[in-house]
Amino acid sequence: MNRIDRLTAILTHLQSKRTVRASELATRFGVSLRTIYRDVRSLEESGVPIIGEAGQGYSLVEGYRLPPIMFTKEEALSMLVAEKLVEKSLGEQSSKFFKEALIKIKAVLKSSEKDLLVEVQDTIQVLKSNPSQVMDKSSKAFHTVLEAISMKKVLLGSYVTFDPEKKTERELEPVGMFHSFEQWYLIAYCRLRNDYRTFRLDRFSKLEVSEISYSTAKHPTLKSYLDQVSAEQKLHQIILKVPDGAMKYLANSKYNYGFVSEERVGDITEITFMNSSIEGFVRWVISLSDLVVVKQPLILRNRLAELIEEIKTMQG
Structure with a gap:
């Protein structure tokens, strides 16, 4: 940002708040405090009514307003x-x-x-x-x-x-x-x-x-x-939490179920899928239900619990 643009931006920033500290301006524009002091002095010399209060910061005289700002x-x-x-x-x-x-x-x-x-x-x-x-x-x-x-x-x-x-x-x-x-x-x-x-x-x-x-x-x-x-096709975002020891069981099959990305969180990997069929996905993940945790969505977690109960009833 060149100096003219910075002076204009400083003036806009001063109008946006009651008081603005020099350190805040220096941080925003990536310049030194000395540069900010020099810029403010230039604005004052050009006729802008700026009030500087020790320990408080800078402010514009009440009632002073900029003309309409032009946006890029x-x-x-x-x-x-x-x-x-x-x-x-x-x-x-x-x-x-x-x-x-x-x-x-x-x-x-x-x-x-x-x-x-x-x-x-x-x-x-x-x-x-x-x-x-x-x-x-x-x-x-x-x-x-x-x-x-x-x-x-x-x-x-x-x-x-x-x-x-x-x-x-x-x-x-x-x-x-x-x-x-x-x-x-x-x-x-x-x-x-x-x-x-x-x-x-x-x-x-x-x-x-x-x-x-x-x-x-x-x-x-x-x-x-x-x-x-x-x-x-209505897609569902599905997130599974998989411990290290279980990752090998998903290594190849995950690509068949809408694998999007994975993120490491401690010793757990969160794997994100986008899949249009909750029923089809749950029938795959049930084979891994002792290894993975369904983080979301709730509809998948509920359907997995139902399916496990149905299997228990059939086998009982």
């Missing part, structure tokens, strides 16, 4: 994503207040940014949200996809499949993104496969926007595509 395209798109996530993460009342506040923020956007939000808003959906894991290493790919969608440009990417682990080069016409099962996914028309495919964003080792344009008119909307998939 990336910042405007980030607001749209935040709105989608908050809608799923907060209660109805809090979500309502957030949306009302966001409307006021959107009011100061330039016309081009407003048009962009209207055009892109239907290409992002949040089906299920875990606020602590909505973004991580997918972040860079996420913003690259948003840029491609907004510009109607083909994506060029190197995608690594899970099993077998294999890298392929893809040319993708993005339809949209959705968040579910703690991951962001891209729906796109794959020119390599000549069909629509779903890609996990964190599996792209490289992703960039090309100069090749594509028409959105020939593609379904994200909502209609997801509705179709949902009607064809």
